[in-house]
């Protein structure tokens with residue numbers, strides 16, 4: 261039954277027959293997992309009520325977390341698998357923790373009186389949130405000229421002695437392109453020792469190791485002190501999982517660890533939340549420890565990227581749209597148009613086939629006008645993929661016959 265908003269009614273009942281129906285698959289803008297395969301749905305059904313925090317009742321949880329962290333350490337070239345890490349509720353919580361660890365470290369060793377954090381204007385809103393909540397100065401850097409990612413030189417210049425972190429984004433939410441982490445680190449090194457780099461790889465943490473293996477962005481870059489990703493984006497788990505890994509214990513001040521002995525079995529813990537479902541962690545552990553786990557991620561992502569590239573190539577025809585991301589490094593197709601209504605002409609036609617595509621002014625470079633994005637996620641069946649491409653082709657060539 262279709263959910264209709266009814267503002268006037270004072271009371272509602274949310275019976276199971278009246279649960280709002282929404283086809284998450286049709287929302288092309290979202291990065292989060294849209295289709296849960298049956299084995300992950302089974303995990304959610306069985307472990308959904310197990311509390312991630314209760315290590316004495318569910319002793320398998322810390323082992324699953326350790327196995328996931330080992331997988332991510334391998335993907336991100338972190339030598340010390342046992343260095344500080346955490347399974348958190350999402351990349352937003354990860355960002356808060358990365359920022360707090362850096363703030364506490366700066367309080368002990370840093371210079372100046374007012375700490376600041378540097379990020380591009382297109383970075384995720386969680387960094388603005390971190391800075392507002394903990395009263396840190398946020399220094400944002402806009403992209404120059406016709407670019408849509410910040411110039412690493414501008415990011416480096418914005419850093420000072422009191423910069424607790426320079427945040428590089430691996431996958432700007434609005435278009436999916438990457439900050440140049442290696443270039444930023446090199447410039448910071450030339451400026452003198454000090455500014456640590458955090459990589460917000462909410463989407464890129466699970467794509468870059470497979471689609472951009474030649475790009476230097478992870479713990480191989482000495483300035484990178486911490487990295488986060490979202491399990492529930494290209495990590496392919498259900499909603500409610502993020503990961504944060506620090507390079508070593510030196511970058512996670514020891515006093516931030518806590519113990520909760522009455523549930524914890526003496527285990528140390530870190531995080532901003534407490535009780536949560538263990539299901540997404542169990543799903544991630546399944547995905548990262550099954551046979552050929554990395555090959556399967558690689559296969560899925562190349563498959564998504566091929567469809568994204570086909571969509572991008574259709575959009576770069578005589579549509580008047582500027583393709584910002586061709587979907588190769590990250591299965592996201594982003595497009596912009598300076599003409600008023602240009603992007604909406606395309607997205608409205610897609611809407612006729614049921615596809616929802618968000619449109620928004622480009623924050624990383626407002627001069628380029630309105631932007632839209634299509635995130636091609638793993639898990640779409642062949643008929644859905646065919647339908648999506650057919651809709652795109654029809655939307656860009658409305659006079660063409662139905663495919």
Ligand SMILES: *Cc1c(COP(=O)(O)O)cnc(C)c1O
Nearest residue numbers: 350351352384433460462463490
């Ligand atoms: C999605 C996203 C976030 C927030 O992640 P959640 O897991 O939704 O909390 C942070 N940063 C970037 C770059 C993102 O794409």
